[in-house]
Amino acid sequence: MTDTPLKLFNSLTRQLEEFQPVHPGVVGDPAQPPEARVYSCGPTVYNYQHIGNMRAYVFADTLGRTLQWKGYKLTHVINITDVGHLTSDADEGEDKMEKMAAREGKSAWDIAKFYQEDFERDLARLNVQPKQHPRATEFVEAMIAWAERIAPRHCYELESGLYFDVSTVADYGRLARAVTDEGEGRIESVEGKRNAADFAIWRKTPPVETRQMEWDSPWGKGAPGWHLECSVMGEALLGFPFDIHTGGIDHREIHHPNEIAQNQAYCCTNGLDDARNSGAKIWMHNNFLVERSGKMSKSSGEFLRLQLLIDKGFHPLAYRMMCLQAHYRSELEFSWEGLEAALVRLKRMVIAVSRFADSASPLGPDQMDLIPLDTIDRASLSTVIIGQPIKPSEAVLELWDKFDAALSDDLNTSVALTVLENFVSLPDIHNVVRRAVVDRFDSVLGFGLTSLTRADLRIRPKSAQITEAEIEAALAERKVARAAKDFARSDALRDELAAKGVEVMDGDPLGWEWKLS
Template sequence: MTELRLFNSLTRQLETFTPVHDGEARVYSCGPTVYNYQHIGNMRAYVFADTLGRVLSYKGYKLTHVINITDVGHLTSDADAGDDKMEKAAAAQGKSAWDIAAFYQADFEADLERLNIRKPAHPKATEYIDAMIEWGKSISDKHCYILDSGLYFDVSTVPEYGRLARAVTEDGEARIEEVDGKRNAADFAIWRKTPVGETRQMEWDSPWGKGAPGWHLECSVMSKALLGMPFDIHTGGIDHREIHHPNEIAQNQAHEGCADSGARIWMHNNFLIERSGKMSKSSGEFLRLQLLFDKGFHPLAYRLMCLQAHYRSELEFSWEGLQAAFVRLKRMVMGVSALKTRHADTQTRHAELVSASIVPNEPMVEADKWTLKQVQGDVAEVRGDVAGVRGDVAGVRGDLSSPIAATLKDFAAAIADDLNTAIAITALENIVGLKKVDVAQQLAAIAEMDAALGLNLLPLTRQDLRIRPKAAIITEAEIETALAARTEARAAKDFAKSDTIRDDLIAKGVEVMDGDPLGWDWKLDV
């Protein structure tokens, strides 16, 4: 089996993945601050983290994946400055901070489901306040000092602070809050005291006064509690590499009494770039997954768009790029649908021959049974669970034809090379397009590859991908009725009527695609 090689941001090099615990992979991903909807740039981080988890499952590891929910302590600046995001959102909306957190957590989890992201553990920061206080008490004597505003961590007390970021620059320090009395510009809050005369909705008693934990503390506490320390992999957006994750590492070093960073491998996805300025949540109609859906794009088109670029590369978002990814997804879904039809026809013919006693009444081969489960969309039951799908050629049951075996080998090599999903997708498309090979083996190979990519190709249908834009003024049933009437008119050579129907549809935002090679027939353009 090809070794899994991953880029470690801490060492700035590719490393062979060797688990801390044999046969297991333990992953922690920095989760959202649930004070608002998540924009699609935020969601790229979770597509990446899910793909990593899927690849670890594909390689045969028992996966434990944690994505925390930050429902307290995160300030309006990632650099330890400003107001608490939860308190600010609660005041703006006239709701409790707890209600704000619950609403936006539910929306985040709905987005995960839309993107076919497997649901990890979702512990909330507020469930670990006591543990955070204990952590702070255990490191305060040697590593912290008290100011009027709270308990601060002295970064000079741990070795190689900032090694992950690799540089302490004036720009980097300029992002950190200036607080009178701080010993070092990079020192950060472990506990923030509620200012005199103020009352917060989320505050707790502590040895350093009533207040709330610093944002960085929760990830150290929760990762150790849920995964142990050291654990295998910590993921997050590249912006976390400069401040948040170095602060986590410092806390881990202080608590564990050694130079241990907490995770063996630190991985960071790059930014999603959007030129119009609508990535910011302060822009009003910022780019969130619901907006893509409202404009008629299936969420998995965005997942595919993310997978088309390497996770460590910047990805520029454009509506044209999303449309291209959507067309590519449609092509794959149609290709797989054709294979499922061929497979069903083969099984029907086999049953008919058995019934007529023309062929022996023999059971289907194991590969056929496995593929039928996939065709029915029951991915979770394939060999028990997704984690059972192996990342080598032997994982597909039966004797493989050489084109399938060769393409599976290419796929396995691509995803083992620091999750090179761009090449892996091409290998998947090649499998879908193979001719003159056993269709059961072909579908089984697609199931195995898609288990790692998460595009959900086997259950998806053409109808699933036809998303009605929110602004549409005509129903799909009305469109289909009009198109049927137009087909009749064209067959009768009544081209005037055909053109009238087409023009009426265009006026209602329906683009009629005569001769569309994908066979999609029409799309709503609003």
């Protein structure tokens, strides 16, 4: 554990709060360390994920990595919505899964499988640590049992399904601050609902429709409401109350208030002055990614997803860098220029780390691999490593403390990145200490700096008209021409490469000879 308390912004109370785990473990018993239990609202797997959606998982991953940095055992769940989510968050429209299945001429199950696999592939590309990914369809029977438990006191039945009466719990809408003085939320009214904000717990299949995904229930054949799955999976997998619930800021307005109401109905009807009554002690939300030109919507034909970034020649970790450069609660503006700047910053880090990683170590490469880098903390930097006394300088310890303080201040990753850069530039640092500190800092930032290479970051754009081998051959010929002072031939080769989208960067301080534009 580190000395600086971890403070996180709780959207429910609108203030920074010191993190105190629900399950503190047993002092002195390493078999029962303090545990942090986190639930993050996952995607509806009916389509590819926009990079704005992926920002939520970079944020959640950074939160999980920070909790591990602080010494907590982490249990982290990201659910997969494969049924129940309508085209509007306000209980209106068609089921997203059924709609996409009809459009593509596939089963809803096949749609869910395909887009879940694509989502998990994107998580891996962004170095998001593996999490539990339970699917909503695996918990339908549990959802029915949950609904049966809360229905007598909190629900009523209409022709279209079973609805939750939000007036039966205290403080409905406090998370969103979206309830008016008259007690109505911004959700459109459905005929027969008691309150405008009431929401569906179970949706009956209309008599004239045939659904691919439907189950028998006490309220008729149909499917669960979208909000129900997170309550059921959170309680089943983490227990109430668990520590932290995360999601995008859009979930703060409808989905999470409805989830909280369900949790209150299941456990108690007490108010939210005690955050534990909401099901989680802390609710955290990342802000939007904004793309102000409006050119990257689905309708424009260039859906802004991670694969598009790769197709244009950007490594996925450049997007992770872009996310970490901003605070998770701030809007993040996307631009190709900004992504390019993030990639350059990542390149500089990789080059700086490779310089000391490739240098001779006093211990030798085999012994370096034996150092338990993932267990090193501030105290153990001053202990004996592999039989050798290693004493870090005060500058190292000061930067370690600054890095920890940045993370402890509501995940201030922009400051943490600067601290890492300052550390890498420190002179006269023992290689063991340098490698250990970089690995530990990077365990939170998640770039994989000691294994990432400059070549890894050079992605060939999909539209490129030349291969990497052809570029290298032309550059080799150009070096020969320049050495022979045949500048006409050198310039001609440069122009030929430029015509094929290759920018030759003579004298670039990063040491890169070319890039594909």
